[in-house]
Amino acid sequence: MPARSGTLARAVTGWAFALPFAALFLVFTAGPVVASLAMSVTDIRSADLLDPLGVNVVAFDNYARLFADPKFVQAAVNTAVFVVVGVPLTMALALLVALGLNSGLVRFRTLFRVGYYLPVVTSIVAISVVWRFLLQPDSGLFNELLGLVGIDGPSWLDDRPFALPTLIVMAAWRNLGFAMVIFLAGLQAIPKDLYEAATIDGARTLARLRYLTVPMLRPTMLFVAVITTIGYVQFFEEPFVMTQGGPLDSTLSLAYHTYNQFGFGNYGYASAMGYVLFVVVVLLSIAWFRLLRNTHEQ
Amino acid sequence: MSSDRIRSRDVVARVVLHVLLGLGLVAMVGPFVWMLLSSFKGEGEIRRVPMTWLPEDVTFANYGDLFERLDFPTYFTNSAVVAVVTTVGNLLFCSAAGYALAKLPFPGKRVLFGMVLGTIMVPSIVTIVPLFVLSSNLGLVNTLAGLILPFLAQAFGVFLMRQFIFSIPNDLLEAARIDGASELRIYWQVVLPLCKPALATLGILTFLASWNNFLWPLVAASTEDKYTLPVALALYAIGQNRTDYDLLLAGSVVVVLPVLVVFVLLQRHFVRGIATTGLK
Numbered sequence: 336m337p338a339r340s341g342t343l344a345r346a347v348t349g350w351a352f353a354l355p356f357a358a359l360f361l362v363f364t365a366g367p368v369v370a371s372l373a374m375s376v377t378d379i380r381s382a383d384l385l386d387p388l389g390v391n392v393v394a395f396d397n398y399a400r401l402f403a404d405p406k407f408v409q410a411a412v413n414t415a416v417f418v419v420v421g422v423p424l425t426m427a428l429a430l431l432v433a434l435g436l437n438s439g440l441v442r443f444r445t446l447f448r449v450g451y452y453l454p455v456v457t458s459i460v461a462i463s464v465v466w467r468f469l470l471q472p473d474s475g476l477f478n479e480l481l482g483l484v485g486i487d488g489p490s491w492l493d494d495r496p497f498a499l500p501t502l503i504v505m506a507a508w509r510n511l512g513f514a515m516v517i518f519l520a521g522l523q524a525i526p527k528d529l530y531e532a533a534t535i536d537g538a539r540t541l542a543r544l545r546y547l548t549v550p551m552l553r554p555t556m557l558f559v560a561v562i563t564t565i566g567y568v569q570f571f572e573e574p575f576v577m578t579q580g581g582p583l584d585s586t587l588s589l590a591y592h593t594y595n596q597f598g599f600g601n602y603g604y605a606s607a608m609g610y611v612l613f614v615v616v617v618l619l620s621i622a623w624f625r626l627l628r629n630t631h632e633q
Numbered sequence: 634m635s636s637d638r639i640r641s642r643d644v645v646a647r648v649v650l651h652v653l654l655g656l657g658l659v660a661m662v663g664p665f666v667w668m669l670l671s672s673f674k675g676e677g678e679i680r681r682v683p684m685t686w687l688p689e690d691v692t693f694a695n696y697g698d699l700f701e702r703l704d705f706p707t708y709f710t711n712s713a714v715v716a717v718v719t720t721v722g723n724l725l726f727c728s729a730a731g732y733a734l735a736k737l738p739f740p741g742k743r744v745l746f747g748m749v750l751g752t753i754m755v756p757s758i759v760t761i762v763p764l765f766v767l768s769s770n771l772g773l774v775n776t777l778a779g780l781i782l783p784f785l786a787q788a789f790g791v792f793l794m795r796q797f798i799f800s801i802p803n804d805l806l807e808a809a810r811i812d813g814a815s816e817l818r819i820y821w822q823v824v825l826p827l828c829k830p831a832l833a834t835l836g837i838l839t840f841l842a843s844w845n846n847f848l849w850p851l852v853a854a855s856t857e858d859k860y861t862l863p864v865a866l867a868l869y870a871i872g873q874n875r876t877d878y879d880l881l882l883a884g885s886v887v888v889v890l891p892v893l894v895v896f897v898l899l900q901r902h903f904v905r906g907i908a909t910t911g912l913k
Binding site: 350352353356362367384441446451462469474476512565568590593594 | 733
């Protein structure tokens with residue numbers, strides 16, 4: 336009897352600690368994840384909030400409509416380009432900076448680390464506002480700098496071929512500090528003896544990088560790749576503030592299109608799009624995992 | 634002789650590295666410097682070609698406008714209240730739930746932890762529609778509570794705290810139990826003090842994420858008196874004030890500066906905390 340009441344008491348104690356979180360989590364996170372899936376197979380619209388009985392189950396109609404929606408296809412292509420170009424670009428730049436800072440040849444490392452990390456902590460909205468000014472075709476800093484070397488810079492955000500690449504470069508600028516910090520931690524975790532042994536064996540700098548540093552960094556790369564991909568798949572603030580998805584939808588992203596459809600009151604349709612985005616995030620994470628998992632641990 | 638050559642190669646490498654990293658640093662920090670300097674310029678000077686770096690006539694009028702023409706004190710207060718309450722809530726609820734998940738036996742524990750893991754990666758756009766419907770049913774749309782509650786206890790925080798508390802030796806907790814300490818006391822006086830590094834990381838990350846959060850406040854705050862700073866700034870930047878450079882630059886400084894100050898002051902904890910979170 337005392338044993339049983341002891342178990343009960345411990346169960347109650349455990350739940351008492353977990354309850355505030357669990358309640359909020361169920362209501363505001365787990366519940367909506369399920370509800371979103373349920374809504375995505377209905378024709379619910381904003382007007383139905385007052386009349387829930389007007390909602391019909393339409394099975395996979397929303398998903399079928401998505402792929403027939405030219406704006407969705409355009410947004411999917413834009414998001415794919417943003418991720419496929421942006422993630423490797425961000426990671427490559429971050430790795431270069433991290434290798435430089437970790438080389439043992441650089442002074443003022445804290446200054447560099449703080450400086451490169453600065454954009455990560457600041458609001459994307461504020462950054463987008465500032466970059467919009469810097470990218471002004473006639474009075475912006477970029478085109479003035481280009482003018483110094485005789486180049487007549489384009490209208491970065493209004494010319495169709497330049498708008499999305501500009502946003503990609505800006506995203507790399509903003510996010511490389513995060514990846515750099517993680518890479519630095521990963522680099523410092525590689526035992527120094529390995530480098531000494533490789534040097535004694537005659538491995539030159541590039542060989543050490545290719546056969547020692549990169550393989551040892553795989554778990555770190557996996558983490559950075561997954562986190563960066565998840566962030567980039569959802570890109571929204573930059574086009575919202577800088578281009579409103581234009582010119583001609585060339586910077587419309589999946590998250591932005593979802594937001595717009597939500598704004599138009601197409602709740603079922605927006606939920607379906609959100610779920611597609613979710614599935615893409617999961618699939619890409621799995622893809623990174625297969626690509627970068629440690630081959631020795633298979 | 635060969636060691637001389639190695640040394641001179643080292644010197645060249647040093648110089649090249651410093652120049653390259655230095656140029657990169659200018660590219661990273663330059664936009665912020667330009668933003669801060671230009672926020673003290675008059676409208677005419679901001680638009681001038683060729684552009685200036687240092688303001689010729691320093692003016693604080695742009696900041697005055699934030700108060701007179703817009704309602705920035707309200708947005709600032711909203712942002713601060715939302716970020717502080719969200720941070721305190723996460724520190725408290727996530728550490729308590731993390732303790733339960735790491736050290737206390739209770740039925741449903743594995744299911745709860747599984748759900749936490751399963752939702753860590755869910756993009757916020759996925760839940761935005763049901764969250765809005767829920768909020769409007771609960772009367773939370775366009776209230777500060779509505780901006781706070783969905784983020785008050787987040788899966789990531791529980792995961793972080795659970796992992797950290799898991800590594801605290803059980804003997805320590807058992808010793809306290811044998812001394813007759815209640816679980817609440819163990820949590821408060823043994824576990825939490827040991828969790829300071831994790832709490833610092835979680836607190837900083839949560840505060841930043843909340844201060845910079847955009848999508849949900851954009852959806853959930855419908856009148857100006859409930860706007861947070863990023864929402865107000867974004868809506869001004871794309872609305873009828875879109876060409877008021879003076880106003881928008883001063884507004885950007887107000888959004889960015891508090892965070893930059895906190896970051897530069899705490900940067901050591903910051904970088905260490907983020908690195909350890911990343912490697913776990």
